[in-house]
Amino acid sequence: MKRIEKKALARRGIDGLAAYVPGKPVEEAIREYGLKEMIRLASNENPLGTSPKALEAMKQALDDAYLYPEGSSTELRRKVAATFGIEADMVIFGNGADNILLMIAQAFIDEDDEVIVGDPTFSVYETVTRIMGGRVVKVPLRDFTYDLSAIVRKITPQTKLIFVCNPNNPTGSLVTEKEVAQFMDQVPAHCVVVFDEAYAEFVQERNYPQTIRYIHHQKNVLMVRTLSKIFGLAGVRIGYALGPQKLINVLCKVAEPFPVNRVAQAGGLAALDDGEFVKRVLEVNEEGKHYLYEQFSQLGMSYVPSHTNFVFVHLGMDGKLAFQKLWEKGIVIRPGDIWNLPEFSRITIGTAEQNEKLVKALAMIKKENAS
Ligand SMILES: Cc1ncc(COP(=O)(O)O)c(C=O)c1O
Structure with missing residues (x-):
């Protein structure tokens, strides 16, 4: 038998x-x-709570909780696009940056593709890579900081994605404009570089890279941001990615029909105005x-x-x-x-x-x- x-x-x-x-x-x-x-100092939440403007807008949005949200967060995309001087179709919103990271993995990682990450860094990069059957290549930090030169040395023809957490979670360190420029000069065209900038709004350092410039130049770069941290919206889940249209279009193919709920969209729009x-x-x-x-x-x-x-x-x-x-x-x-x-x-x-x-x-x- x-x-x-x-x-x-x-x-x-x-x-x-x-x-x-x-x-x-x-x-x-x-x-x-x-x-x-319990004083919560474990998840990098906002100790001042939520943006008051966002809170007010979210309360109002609850009245329409029975209606589906607008599927592609159009108003939010326009707003963010205007801030960065790009077109709205170079922005995509998701159910938190975590959801954006999963979408990136779903859109770009084939089985056995290699994905380079720092070590230690934000654990979600490894999780989403492994879900898609990709192979995680960990490159130790140097002085608690992402080692971009060592990452370049690990690039192979199988490398698909490189996650650069900048500033890095858990160490809080950053790589500078100059380091990123040298790195970008050496990254081949078959790789997509994802700059996770979840903490960008806290950065006071003048040499923090303006990754938007690579997006303007149509490089294979995605910039990931969240409204969980500085705007205090972690509980309603809202984050976004910026990139050249060719990459954002691919992300749109794997997006859920309604990734950002109505309350989060209202809160996000108001928060972005709460200087x-x-x-x-x-x-x-x-x-x-x-x-x-x-x-x-x-x-x-x-x-x-x-x-x-x-x-x-x-x-x-x-x-x-x-x-x-x-x-x-x-x-x-x-x-x-x-x-x-x-x-x-x-x-x-x-x-x-x-x-x-x-x-x-x-x-x-x-x-x-x-x-
Ligand atoms: C580096 C980094 N990226 C992404 C996220 C996820 O953010 P979100 O709450 O928008 O899913 C976090 C959350 O702690 C983070 O530290």
């Missing part, structure tokens, strides 16, 4: 991929440790960042200078232990074991009050740990 080969049901690329494990429910800790609240909120967020972030730098130094903890709303800090103790102790005190941070840097943690910059509570708790934990 002919033997029937047993075949896995899931696609090959998905074999061995672990499902996303959500963080412990905050409510559990609040109950268990009798806390008033006052952005200014306040930046002030609080800069002040908080310098306060944390100073306090970390006093605690004997080194850190990577950050261009974002978080700091990657060397706690000098087991990050998971620090996580647990902070958790019990009502503060949640992201321990570094997931990036194979167990003594590090990524800590979101909070409000002045939150930062002070964090520093106090860290000082206490450090003392306990030493005794």
